[in-house]
Amino acid sequence: MRAVDIIRAKRDGNALTREQIAWMVTGASDGSVPPYQLSAWLMAVWLRGMTPDETTWLTDAMVDSGVRVDLSAVPGIKVDKHSTGGVGDKTSLIIAPVVAALGVPVPMMSGRGLGHTGGTLDKLESIQGFRTRLTLDEFRAQVADLGCALIGQTDEVAPADRTLYALRDVTATVESLPLICASILSKKIAEGIDALVLDVKTGSGAFMAREDDARALADALVGLAERSGLRVAALLTQMDVPLGRTIGNALEVRECVDVLRGGGPADLVELSVELAALMVWLGQGRPSLEAARDAVREALADGRGLAAFRAIVQRQGGDVGMIDDPATQPQAPVRDMFTAPGEGYVARYDAGLLGRAAVHLGAGRARAEDAVDPAVGFDLLAVPGDRVVAGAPLIAIHARTAADVAAVRPMLAEALTMSATPPAPRPLILDRLGLAATSSAHGD
Numbered sequence: 074m075r076a077v078d079i080i081r082a083k084r085d086g087n088a089l090t091r092e093q094i095a096w097m098v099t100g101a102s103d104g105s106v107p108p109y110q111l112s113a114w115l116m117a118v119w120l121r122g123m124t125p126d127e128t129t130w131l132t133d134a135m136v137d138s139g140v141r142v143d144l145s146a147v148p149g150i151k152v153d154k155h156s157t158g159g160v161g162d163k164t165s166l167i168i169a170p171v172v173a174a175l176g177v178p179v180p181m182m183s184g185r186g187l188g189h190t191g192g193t194l195d196k197l198e199s200i201q202g203f204r205t206r207l208t209l210d211e212f213r214a215q216v217a218d219l220g221c222a223l224i225g226q227t228d229e230v231a232p233a234d235r236t237l238y239a240l241r242d243v244t245a246t247v248e249s250l251p252l253i254c255a256s257i258l259s260k261k262i263a264e265g266i267d268a269l270v271l272d273v274k275t276g277s278g279a280f281m282a283r284e285d286d287a288r289a290l291a292d293a294l295v296g297l298a299e300r301s302g303l304r305v306a307a308l309l310t311q312m313d314v315p316l317g318r319t320i321g322n323a324l325e326v327r328e329c330v331d332v333l334r335g336g337g338p339a340d341l342v343e344l345s346v347e348l349a350a351l352m353v354w355l356g357q358g359r360p361s362l363e364a365a366r367d368a369v370r371e372a373l374a375d376g377r378g379l380a381a382f383r384a385i386v387q388r389q390g391g392d393v394g395m396i397d398d399p400a401t402q403p404q405a406p407v408r409d410m411f412t413a414p415g416e417g418y419v420a421r422y423d424a425g426l427l428g429r430a431a432v433h434l435g436a437g438r439a440r441a442e443d444a445v446d447p448a449v450g451f452d453l454l455a456v457p458g459d460r461v462v463a464g465a466p467l468i469a470i471h472a473r474t475a476a477d478v479a480a481v482r483p484m485l486a487e488a489l490t491m492s493a494t495p496p497a498p499r500p501l502i503l504d505r506l507g508l509a510a511t512s513s514a515h516g517d
């Protein structure tokens with residue numbers, strides 16, 4: 074085969090064969106296809122798309138470019154969760170230990186934040202000493218012993234994805250549904266799971282801001298997962314406003330511990346319960362989705378989820394004192410307040426703008442090589458629907474310097490919408506997909 078012939082075939086709108094796709098992916102892994110030809114092929118895919126079969130073959134080839142983790146020695150149906158990301162999206166730290174505490178194994182490989190969306194690994198690494206880089210042997214052993222491990226992608230898992238994603242990022246080909254789906258699912262399949270729950274977000278703080286685009290992504294992900302042999306369920310959720318009341322890595326860990334102690338903000342609890350219940354149900358840890366919800370709520374109320382998270386942190390080298398006493402978590406040296414400009418209702422916070430403001434403080438990264446400050450971020454002291462008076466505290470700013478505070482104030486002002494009347498509530502969960510729309514939503 075020749076790369077130029079495969080590029081030309083896709084450029085002209087033809088479907089590629091399994092063999093052609095595998096040949097290109099192998100070339101990405103071993104360097105036999107140069108970056109300029111891989112870039113041309115990615116642009117041809119972006120322009121012409123891929124059939125469902127082509128996308129499945131691409132996913133298979135990316136899985137086969139590395140190691141497929143064998144978790145067959147771990148009893149039970151292995152289940153993971155993937156979120157397309159958003160501002161304040163911290164559910165993995167809650168649901169993974171809770172689901173493991175309920176007897177369903179959770180081998181979870183997560184990513185770092187880039188742009189205005191936060192990353193699970195960055196949050197975990199705000200816990201002093203926490204190791205997100207485990208060997209695959211350590212990963213397997215921990216899933217077997219504790220029912221859960223929380224790690225980053227290893228060098229052995231889907232290495233072709235790293236090459237192709239790096240090229241997509243600099244060739245304006247990120248927003249291709251086949252390439253997005255293959256990238257996400259190749260890593261999930263390679264980690265050895267049997268079932269997957271997807272949280273596909275839409276709104277100003279999401280990767281897919283338009284609901285139609287997010288729905289198309291959810292449909293494509295569910296279809297590809299099903300063709301790949303996974304049990305899968307998906308939620309379409311709103312990301313117009315941040316999830317929970319904190320933005321920033323250590324702040325979000327603190328909020329997750331609050332939820333694991335049986336507290337926490339209502340929206341974060343609602344979504345965490347629903348995602349965890351889906352995982353427990355798909356893992357057949359309970360006979361019905363409603364029974365799974367009840368079990369999740371009990372595990373939050375009685376402390377089993379918190380105990381499981383503490384055990385994971387300890388096993389992965391983290392300072393459990395930061396879980397036992399959140400006051401010991403990293404603290405930013407400068408605290409200031411953003412206040413209400415007048416009387417009325419908080420109608421909305423633009424999640425995307427707040428996310429970019431957090432990146433400016435150092436809570437996220439604009440480039441992959443940027444360092445992240447674990448202590449900085451925001452506490453939302455008033456949320457949409459709250460009535461406030463002029464001068465009331467709305468957002469606590471945790472910053473490194475007073476200059477950083479001054480720089481983000483205009484962004485916070487732009488992100489805030491006030492109204493004279495209460496805003497109309499918008500549901501957090503917009504739709505359900507997969508497994509016959511999750512067994513007709515509730516009938517199981």
